[in-house]
Structures are given as structure tokens and as C-alpha cells.
Amino acid sequence: MGRAMELVAGFATNPGATLTTLTPSTNTSFTVRGTDTTKPTWLASAFAFNGTAGELVIKSPRLHDNVQGIRNRVTAAFTTPLISTPYQYAFLQRLFAQDNLTVQLSGGAAELDNAAIIILYEDLAGVAGRFIDIPTLTKSGLNYVTAEVTVVAVATGNFGGAVAINSTFDTLKANTDYAIVGGMTDTRGCAVGITGVDLGNLRVGFPAEPTLRDLTNDWFVNLTAAVGKPYIPVINSANKSAITIDVNTNGAGGTYIINLLLVEMAPGAVPAAGQ
């Protein structure tokens, strides 16, 4: 089964009070990928990073309405989940294959404002991410380990500064599975992205919010608990040079020290991708 998660981020340039449709980060899209329509696709979370307070709108004729849809106030300089905050049970908004979501943002008149959404695919053809549930993590998790990397973000509103998970410290055990529990950032941005072949080279991630470390450090566990589906990503250290971390932020750029919280898994506890 091709389970997948994708974090899609975009930016609006000088939106001011006008709800402006976001420009997705390079080569990405807010259009839901084509899937088997019998297998659900879900909108799991959304967050925005505004220098000036604004509104984030997610709408589509296939959702509740195409007028205001899911509309939320974005407070300035606080990248917090605006829907489905994974502190507790979260209702999931169902999405539909190839539906072109309209994601709009208002904010400052002289700044880039960014927003991101997380889409969960229960079966995405051609992609086979490795994800586990909480009982598997509990049963087969062995040791905590952190992976600290430094990401220099670009100031264009796109994802940038990608570095390998072992770019700063190369301490992962060879050929070992690691569950990504969550992570922390020391600098505010829109989103931290994690990508690797184990995740179908689709970007998963969490809000780049340094004041919500308790939330982001267990992000994927909380998300899994909140949505009741296995979405704790698992990577294998054999792929470490192609497991990358990058950041999406506004026109200020910045240097981000990212700590990923990993759990070493028992050998053979996590099936290979697609199994």
C-alpha cells in the first residue's frame, strides 16, 4: 500500500489586505495528486508564517464551499497549526483526487507571507512511504537519537538550503531504521521539510515555530495519534546522504538549526516500502 504524506508550502508576495492565491514552492502544487478514489486523501494540517497578521483561506468547490471555505486568522510571527492541531483528536478534511485547492493568504503589503498544508494519502500510486503507528513505535523503538543540521534558507519564499541528515554529525548506525518522531527549530519560519527515498521523495514536515517545541518535537507521533492513522515516518540510515532537510520561510531568509528527534528501531520491525 502506497501510504504517503506531503507538505506543500507556498508564498504570497506583498498581499496586503488582498486574499492572494499562493505561489507554490518550485515544482510543487496545491492540486491533490491523482489517486485511487476509493482510498481517502486527507487535509491534515495547515499553518502560516506572516510578518503581519492576515487570513489563510483554503477552499474548493469539492469542500464545504468555494467562498470562504476554511478561513482562519493568522497572527503575526506565529507559525501555529490553524486546523487539526495535533494535540488531541483531530477531524480530518477529506480531499479529492486532482482537486485544485485554492490556498490564499493576506498579510503585509511589503513582505513575503508563507503558508503550508499537509496532505495525507492512504494509497498514492507510484509512491510508497514507510510509516508506522504508535504501537509499532512503542514495541520496536530502542533508543532516542537526535540529528542536528544547519539549514541556510533562501529568501525567495521557496524551499531551500537542503542539507543531508548527516551533514553536521554522521552518527546514525549503518543500515538501521529510524522513526522520525518530530523536530525543533531555533528560528521561526514557515515549515521544516524532510525528504528521502523512504518517504517517496515527497516532503514531510512540521511548522518552523521555535515557541511550540513541545508540539513540533513530537509532531508525527501527535499527528498519528490525532488522526488515528499510521503516519510516523521511518527512514533507513543506508539512505542518509539522500535524506534531506530544508526550510521554507519568508524574504528574510535565516539560519536554522534543526533538531530531528529520531527513534532507532529494532532490526526488521518496519516493513520495507510498499509492503
Next chain:
Amino acid sequence: MAITERDFPKGHPKAADYDPKSPDAVEWARKNIHPMGERDFPVDHPKALDTPGNKNHVPIRAGEDPDRPELEAHTGATEEVAAARRAYDASIAASAKETPTLEDGRVNTAKIAEDAAVQFVMKQGHDEEAARKIVREQGIDQILAAKATLQAGE
């Protein structure tokens, strides 16, 4: 007659020696009689509205030190330091690269790894052509492992 154990505090209306004009009675009334109704905080409490010098008018904003609003929120940096950091961020952002992605939106992780390895070898004094040749011969994983090992102490 000396009172060894009082039935009510000095100034309390029920005290045997109550004199409404005594300083004790005036003070007791100030602290305990509230014609406007129940108070949110006791008299003289630092957060009581009628306590001289209270800071209830000072807005509490996320990340901001209310006593030093001139400092940058969340970091506590002075304006000068914050400006210098912004300038530094802007200067390095100019040289940072966007994450390479494939046409279908997937991240091109192979290119990221290869570029990192080539950059590392170039830093050792090789030109780009030689660096790419070394990476091809040695393998990306080995080069990046060496890079991580060398950087571990930095």
C-alpha cells in the same frame, strides 16, 4: 488593661476597642471595605488596579519583555544586534540555493547529495571537474561521511 490575645484585629468594627477614627480603624476599612463590590485582587496587591505603580496598563505581547519593549521579540536582541543579524541572514540567503525538485514535485535528493559532496571536495582545493570525478570514483556516501567526520569538531 493589656489584651494578650485579641478577638478581632485592631481597627476591626467588632473589636472591643474599636474607634472609627483611629488610624487602625481607617487602615482596616481601607483594606476591607469595598463599596464597588468584590475585588479581583486584595488592596495593595501588585496587580490591583488601584495600587500605585502597577503595570496593568503595559501590554503583554508574545515574546516581548514588557519591561523592555525596545528589545526584539522572542530573541531579546537589541535593535542594533537584531539589525546585524538580519543583514547577516540576508547576505547568506543570497548564496543559499533553492531545493532542487523534479517536475512532479518530488525533491531531487540525489542531486542534493551529489552537490554537497562536490562542494566538499572543491573546498579541499579541487576544481569542479576534478571534484566531480573524485565523487564518481569514491562514491557520494563515502565523501559525505568524510565531510561529516571532519565537521564534527567544528
